[in-house]
Amino acid sequence: MADDLVPGFLETTDFLAGEDTESQARAVIEAFLKHIVEELYRSSDQLAFHANRQELLHRETQDRIVQHLDASLSSSQKSNHAPIQNRTVSQLTISDYAGVCGEATITFGALTLVCGTLKLSHTICDLLRIFSEKEQFGLTQPAAPTLLEYSAASGGTLRQPSRTFMRPGVLRLARSDGNDFIVTIRGSGTTLSVGDTTAPVFSPVVKTISPRKFLATFSDQEDGSVEKKLASHLDISVEDLKACIDGVPTDTSVFGYDYFYEDELRVRPGSKSGFQTVASLSGGEQSRLLLDLTVRISRYRSKLEPIVLLVDQSKIFMDPEGWACFLEWLERKRPPFQTVVDLYTMPPIKYLAHARCYEVIGDDMDVSAFESRTWNSATK
Amino acid sequence: MIARLTETLLLKVGKEGVARLLKEPLLEKAATNTQLDFEGLEIRDTLLKWSQSQNLIEILEDLKRRQEARGGRSRPRISRDH
Numbered sequence: 001m002a003d004d005l006v007p008g009f010l011e012t013t014d015f016l017a018g019e020d021t022e023s024q025a026r027a028v029i030e031a032f033l034k035h036i037v038e039e040l041y042r043s044s045d046q047l048a049f050h051a052n053r054q055e056l057l058h059r060e061t062q063d064r065i066v067q068h069l070d071a072s073l074s075s076s077q078k079s080n081h082a083p084i085q086n087r088t089v090s091q092l093t094i095s096d097y098a099g100v101c102g103e104a105t106i107t108f109g110a111l112t113l114v115c116g117t118l119k120l121s122h123t124i125c126d127l128l129r130i131f132s133e134k135e136q137f138g139l140t141q142p143a144a145p146t147l148l149e150y151s152a153a154s155g156g157t158l159r160q161p162s163r164t165f166m167r168p169g170v171l172r173l174a175r176s177d178g179n180d181f182i183v184t185i186r187g188s189g190t191t192l193s194v195g196d197t198t199a200p201v202f203s204p205v206v207k208t209i210s211p212r213k214f215l216a217t218f219s220d221q222e223d224g225s226v227e228k229k230l231a232s233h234l235d236i237s238v239e240d241l242k243a244c245i246d247g248v249p250t251d252t253s254v255f256g257y258d259y260f261y262e263d264e265l266r267v268r269p270g271s272k273s274g275f276q277t278v279a280s281l282s283g284g285e286q287s288r289l290l291l292d293l294t295v296r297i298s299r300y301r302s303k304l305e306p307i308v309l310l311v312d313q314s315k316i317f318m319d320p321e322g323w324a325c326f327l328e329w330l331e332r333k334r335p336p337f338q339t340v341v342d343l344y345t346m347p348p349i350k351y352l353a354h355a356r357c358y359e360v361i362g363d364d365m366d367v368s369a370f371e372s373r374t375w376n377s378a379t380k
Numbered sequence: 381m382i383a384r385l386t387e388t389l390l391l392k393v394g395k396e397g398v399a400r401l402l403k404e405p406l407l408e409k410a411a412t413n414t415q416l417d418f419e420g421l422e423i424r425d426t427l428l429k430w431s432q433s434q435n436l437i438e439i440l441e442d443l444k445r446r447q448e449a450r451g452g453r454s455r456p457r458i459s460r461d462h
Contacts, residue, residue, distance in 0.1 A: 005439070012433050013426040024421065030382070031417050032427050033443075035410035036402075036436065037385045043401045044393045 002029045088206045088306040089128065089338060090176040097169025097185060098122040099365035106370045109356035111330050112340045115378055116360035119367050123342040125210055125310035130183055131173050131192075132208040132308075140183065140190040173205065181205045209235070209301070210310035211294045213317070214286060221279035227265055230278070233290060234297055241265075244296055254295050254329045255288040255322070287318040291326055295335065302337040309339045323347035331355060346379045383447035386440050398437055407431050 006025045009015065017024040089108045094100040099120040106114065106124065117123045129136040143162075150158040171183040182193040192199045214233045216226045231241040245261040256270025266275040269285050281289065291311075298309045313323065324347035330339055331352050357378040358370040390398065407428060415424040 005434075008434070009430055013430050015423070015426050017421060024418075028414065028418060028421070028423055028427070032410060032414045032431075033439070034382045035413040036407065037382050037389060037440070039406050039410050039413075040398060040401050041385055041389050043406060044389055044397065 002026045002033070005029050088175055088177075089173065089308050089340070091172075091174040092124070092127060093170075093172040093174075094127065095170040095172070097167070097171060098127060100169075100367045101362070102368060104367060104369050106358055107356070107372075108338065108340060109354070110334070110338055111327075111352070111355045112338075112358070113327075113343050113352075113355050113378070114341070114358045114360070114370065115343045115346070117342050118344065119360050119362060119364050121365065123312050123314075124340060125312045125342050127171060128173075128206065128308065128310055128340060129208060129210060130171060131181060132204045132206045134202050134204070137183070137190065137192070137202050140185050142187060142189065175206070179205075206308055207301070207305050208308045208310050209294060209298050210312070211290050211316060213315050214290045215283060215317075216278045216281075216286060218279045221264075221277055224264065226278045230265070230290070230293070234293060236297065241293075244293060244300070247296065248300075251296060251299075252333070254292050254326055257289060257292050283317050284319050284322055287316045288322055291316065291318070295329075298337045299335055302335070307337040309337055311339065311341045313342055313344050320345060320347045324349045327352060327355070349375070349379075351375050383443045383450075386443045387447045390440065390444050395437060395441065398440060402436055 003026060006022055006029065009025050009029055010021065015021065015025055015028075091105060091107050093103060093105045095103045099122075106112070114124045126136065130140060131137075146162045148160050148162050150160065152158050167185070168187065169185045171185075173181045173183075175181070180195055182195075184191050184193065192202055192205075194205075212233055214230065216229060220226045220229055227238050227241055231238045234241065236244070242261055245259045245265060247259075253270070258268040258270075258275070260266045260268070260275050265278055267278060267281060267285075267289055268275045269281070269288070278286065278289065294309065298307050301307045318326075323345075327341070327347060327349060331354055334354075352375040355375055357373045357375055359373050359378060360367050361371050362368040393401070411424045411427040411431070414427055415421075
């Protein structure tokens, strides 16, 4: 073996040992290879040890990741940053209603985001409001027949009652206290049942707060109706609004807004130095004000009763940064109420660890499921 | 002896394992030990220079092949008589 290497060795190096150059070169190469192999053999034990250690570390890392994923999944499933007793809405199952074909279920966390409800005739917030608002529940009832009059060709008038065709469907709402409420929509009428028992009178089974479109104009400001308008948007009286503005020491603002109420409401947006009237705020700032006050009211009310804040992105004009700030605040502050958001455009947020995200799967009015996603996969 | 050790080594850690171990510190140590064997010759740097120009893994594999060709398996075979 060493014989084959000698010519190359002599050519590459300046090795000279007189007449014994070749034999010495052979001996040197043999000795060198022997030492290399010995060193390699010695180090191979370390390599095996190192490999075993690496394998162990790898296994430990895998275990940690699995544990972390389990914890993350369970935290997202429980999402108990709202106190457990305050989580009123646990699950909503829609059967052949609002564009869902078959049965589809959403499990709610403290913060639940649903993307793609444009494929449905109702948003998830609308469907939840059926259980909380008499007006919304009434909309599921078939319209009372009216008498339509037709002029007959032969003269005279024909009278026919109008006929409405309601698509039958079922909504089942599971509350976290274990009670199930079922709204059954039929051509003959809509009923609300508690378990198997039909309730003859509608009564809200969850308490919701759902901010709607709000835009105060200068004419509103002039006739002093801004506060009235704002209070009616929040379903409270002007006196309650004033009390909310005065607030309590633990109040924090989602957007860093400051309020001042003397003769009229004045607001100082976080980025500005002076107070200004509501009408002088931009549309985005007014939406921020509305959300800020909604959160404040939700916090107060959730001290007395479980509250679900229903936010429909299409009903609040706000820039993506404003939405990002709002959702991040909910994630960070973990307020004591439950929040459900119908999202249409994704705000620029890197990651929401505790939010339960759902994507509507299917075509327009032919939805088959609500698929649970992480924030990252939902934003892709 | 070297051939048998090489064969065992390659069986133990494989070609990739040898490649991972065969780094400069190991070669320097082997060259120093060789220098100690040949006190009258200045060969340490020569060996390091030479080792850089050679594919030592191929040389070791060649050693292993020769050992196998000679039938000198290091691992004992189970006899059919047992």
